[in-house]
Amino acid sequence: MVQSPIHRFIEMTHFSDPEKPKIEDAKKRELDRLWRSGQILDNTYLRSLFLLGYTPADAITELGLLRLDREFSGLGSKLR
Secondary structure (H helix, E strand, C coil), X not given: CCCCXXXXXXXXXXXXXXXXXXXXXXXXXXXXXXXXXCCCCHHHHHHHHHHCCCCHHHHHHHHHHHHHHHHHHHHHHHHC
């Protein structure tokens, strides 16, 4: 059976691993990539951040930063 991108993302890593911060950062970058590509929507993005240990406020902030990045990345091409 083929897993969806979010199911692959949610596969948990053993948390006693000394590489935990690097692994979590890689998972966060992958989650950002999935959101930017439209493979996951806002609610899935937020819930996945909760699984990574983000507080609700921090998860909402991260989503807001992604939205701003998307808006301002398109702005540059309009100013040329």
